[in-house]
Amino acid sequence: MPLYREGAPSGLVVEDPWLRLADDAAVPADGMVLVSFARWREARAALLARRGPVGVVLANTDPVEALAADVSRLDLMVLHFPKFSDGRAYSQARLLRGRFGYQGELRASGGVLQDQIAFMLRCGFDSFESEQKGFGEALAKARTLFSVVYQPTEDGRSPASLLRLKRRNVLVS
Amino acid sequence: MPDTYFYRYDDYDRTLVSERVDQFRDQVRRRLAGELTEEQFKPLRLTNGLYLQLHAYMLRVAIPYGTLSSRQLRKLADISRKYDRGYGHFTTRQNLQLNWIKLEDAPDALAALAEVDMHALQTSGNCIRNVTADHFAGAAADEIEDPRIWAEIVRQWSTLHPEFTFLPRKFKIAITGSPNDRAAVRVHDIGLRLWRNEQGEVGFEVIVGGGLGRTPMIGKTLREFLPKNELLAYLEATLRVYNRYGRRDNLYKARIKILVHEVGVEKMRADVEAEYAETRDGLLGLSDETIEAISQQFAPPDLPPRSNLAGAVEALRLEDRDFALWLKSNVAPHRVKGYAIVTASLKPAGAPPGDASAVQMEGVADIADAYSQGELRVSHEQNLIFPHVAIEDLPAVYAALGRLGFAEANVGKITDIIACPGLDYCALANARSIPVAQRISSHFAGLARQHDIGDLKIKISGCINACGHHHVGHIGILGVDKNGVELYQISLGGDVDFGKTALGTILGPAVTADKVVEAVDSLVTTYLDSRGDGERFVDTFRRIGAEPFKDRMYAAL
Amino acid sequence: MAKNLSGDLQVASANRLSDGVVVWLDDAGDWTSRLDRAAIARDKRTGEILLLRAQAEAFAVIDPFLVAVTEDDDGTIEPLSLREKIRASGLTFDVIAADAVRYA
Known part of the structure; x- marks a missing residue:
């Protein structure tokens, strides 16, 4: 599956350095491994004891709260969209980024289409697996689609309400 | 031309709406070029208010909280002439539907709307829909506070909300600021009712999980009293719980009312409050300054008091x-x-x-x-x-x-019928609504008789989705299809008045289209023969029950 | 007198992508807004083939489907269901005209 990363040169597919481990596969001693949420819960200590970064793949029904204490130990989290119209992972993303302070790569997988990118960026996703033609070009433009936003979210953009207040205060002072 | 006495767009609002039109123009181009499949395109056009109906595309224009200026209405007339067939249909959600729009024209129609600070954003799709409010807001004698201030705050927060654009199902919010609820807050996904507590503070009663449709339910109180400046944080918490835990396995069980029903209102409240405890101190808190700035825009016109006697x-x-x-x-x-x-x-x-x-x-x-x-x-x-x-x-x-032709003295009377577009237009309908409404309306046309009959709300839906609100009609009429024949199921005693909100009782077997007028006539006769002093139709129904109505109606058919 | 009410007679219909107009597939494989030009499948098997043809020609239309029709002695075809009748012949009441002030 082609992988795209925000900030990569326009339209470019980036290489995926992560080894996606089946639940019954042996854990290599080093390298970047990506495991399921179930595997993580079961083998957390062993995974952390090895050399090399660990990432976790979550189903959109997995409780992200269970990862709150480990966000600084994980370098990748993959959130899944079983269909593009199933929006549960948007909430997971905002909780991971906003509430638990996760700083690593946050990847969207599954039904990931270019018309959702602007929403995904606002919720804190920064990498994307997509088979859609033109996805990379769309990603490069996605941040400029809307120069105004109404909600404060994890992307740190100032919503219109805040900008209005600032403008008013400048006028007053 | 008078200035407006409601929210005026600033450059931020205008920029967002116009960028959205540009985005949609590109999406339409890609669809026409075959770069997007219908499955991929459908949610994109729906969140821009564009449906595919039986004969054409239909554009549902948002009229936020039902308020519009004369300039905006003229523009709507203009758009209906230029891009449609010169008429429009005002809906039960305070929107305007244009029934004959071409896909290739839709971006231009939206650009024309944007010229008068209007849009069709989120009038469809599984997102937070256009917010509705009391249609007498800002003018009603019984009003505590203008609900449109809050509806505008909610409009902005919900517009292109990145987390809540792919909800399990659509989400409707209604707000009232009067004790006489004209916004039907108990039959919405979230209903907000402004009221004054014993300390004299004004806040919201938050009602959740009401709705009509296939499984009609009366909303339950989630929060008795919510301080006003915490509104968005509380809504965000509620929507997040719904987005995460609402059912997605069955289209018909995906509304928040089913989640509330299945987990129980206590569990729902606990989940929302837990989420809210985390969100309340975040950036969604509304500063007094922000509230004040929006309130000022709704400052009522300066009306010099005059005599009530003319x-x-x-x-x-x-x-x-x-x-x-x-x-x-x-x-x-x-x-x-x-x-x-x-x-x-x-x-x-x-x-x-x-x-x-x-x-x-x-x-x-x-x-x-x-x-x-x-x-x-x-x-x-x-x-x-x-x-x-x-x-x-x-x-x-x-x-x-x-x-x-709009001076008919029939508001609240038997010919002030609510009807959805029905099978004449709608791709979802099972039976026609408009011709049934027309026949009833013609039959009871005499004004003196209508006023003698008094307040009587007939509501007609052409399918179980209940756009015509038949569940809450004093007389509700639901069109069904039985082996290719249109039949109409009649119910009595529905009501949306606050404190009396009730779902109608189905009388019995559905009747054929040609018998609907006779059936309604018989129900009215039963009422006239049985009513006590000052009793409205629905009061008599409550007192004597369905049986006398039912017996006489089926005997008459 | 209408014949063949069994539902075996079928035509393929869809809405045109560009403007939503109701169209039917004709014998040449083009989409037409005239029901009288629609290609008719006379049994289940040709119905399936007709639908496959319609789907193959679906670039400029949305979600083709089969519509059961009846055929008169003079060859006039009419959809069986009320919904399809309305799709074929339009609204069943008169709408108000753009310049009308009163509903007549």
Whole structure:
């Protein structure tokens, strides 16, 4: 599956350095491994004891709260969209980024289409697996689609309400 | 031209709406070029208000909290002429539907709307829909606070909300600021009711999980009293719980009412409060300054108090019986002495409920400019409202409305029928609604009889989705399809009045289309024969129950 | 007198992508807004083939489907269901005209 990363040169597919481990596969001693949420819960200590970064793949029904204490130990989290119209992972993303302070790569997988990118960026996703033609070009433009936003979210953009207040205060002072 | 007395877009709002039009133009281009499949495109067009109906695309234009200026209404008339067939349909959600839009024209139609600070954003799709509010807001004599201030705050927060655009199902929010609920807050996904507590503070009662459709339910109170400045944090918490835990395995069980029903309101409350405890101190808290800035935009027009007694009104009332009836049914008290709220009935005898031609829209806009501060409202009863009319101007407004065919003295009466577009237009419908409404309306056209019958709300839906709100009609009529034949199921006793909200009781087997008028006539006769002093139809029904109505109706058919 | 009410007679219909207009597939494989030009499948098997043809020609239309029709002695075809009748012949009431002030 082609992988795209925000900030990569326009339209470019980036290489995926992560080894996606089946639940019954042996854990290599080093390298970047990506495991399921179930595997993580079961083998957390062993995974952390090895050399090399660990990432976790979550189903959109997995409780992200269970990862709150480990966000600084994980370098990748993959959130899944079983269909593009199933929006549960948007909430997971905002909780991971906003509430638990996760700083690593946050990847969207599954039904990931270019018309959702602007929403995904606002919720804190920064990498994307997509088979859609033109996805990379769309990603490069996605941040400029809307120069105004109404909600404060994890992307740190100032919503219109805040900008209005600032403008008013400048006028007053 | 008078200034508007409601929210005025600034450059931020305009930029966002125009960027959204550009985005949609590109999406339409990609769809026409075959780069997007219909499955991929459908949610994109739906969140821009564009449906595919039986004969054409339909554009559902948002009229946030039902408020619009004469300038906006003229533009709607213009758009209906240029891109449609010169008429529009006002809906039960205070929107306007244009029934004959071409996909290739839709971006231009949206750009034209944007010229008057309007859009069709989120009038469809599994997102937070256009927010509705009391259609008498800002004018009603019984109002505690103008709910539109809050509806605008919610409009902005919900517009292109990145987390809540792919919810399990659509999500409707309604707000009322009066003890007499005209916004039907108990039958929405979230209903907000402003009220004053014992300490004298005004806040929201938050009601969740109401709704009509396949599984009608009355909403339950999630929070008795929510401080106003915490509204968005609380809504965000509620929507997040719904987005994460609402069912997605079955389209018919995906609304929040099913989640509330399945987990119970106590568990729902606990989940929302837990989420809210985390969000309340975040960036969604509303500063007094922000609230004040929006409130100022809804500052009411300066209406110099006048006399409630106008000689010309009194003279015409005595001389013209229809005018006297119109004063009773279509004119409501205003908060300022000497003024009134006037409802233009979009239900002339025999007409499709809620439809207006381009010329009629322009005529209504002219009346608003001349007599109502250039302001209009759309009611969920599919009528148009002049919120600020001087009592002495009532004869002139009545005459002007008469020339448009909108002066029918029938508001709240048996011919003020709510009806969805039904099988004539709608891809979801099982049976026709409009022709049934037309026949009932023609049958009961006489005004004296209508006023004798009194308040009686007939609501007709062409399918179980209940866009015509049949569950809460005093008489509800639901069209069903049985082996290719249209049948109509009749229910009695529904109500949306606050504190009395009730779902109707189905009388029995559905009746054929040609028997609907006789059935309604028999129900009315039963009421007239049984009513006590001052009893409305629905009061008599509550007192004597369904049996007498049912027995007589089926005997008559 | 209408014949063949069994539902065996079928035509393929869809809405045109560009403007939503109701169209039917004709014998040449083009989409037409005239029902009288629609290609008729006379049994189940040709119905399936007709639908496959319609789907193959679906670039400029949305979601083709089969519609059961009846055929008169003079060859006039009419959809069986009320919904399809309305799709074929339009609204069952008169709408208000753009310049009308009263509903007539």
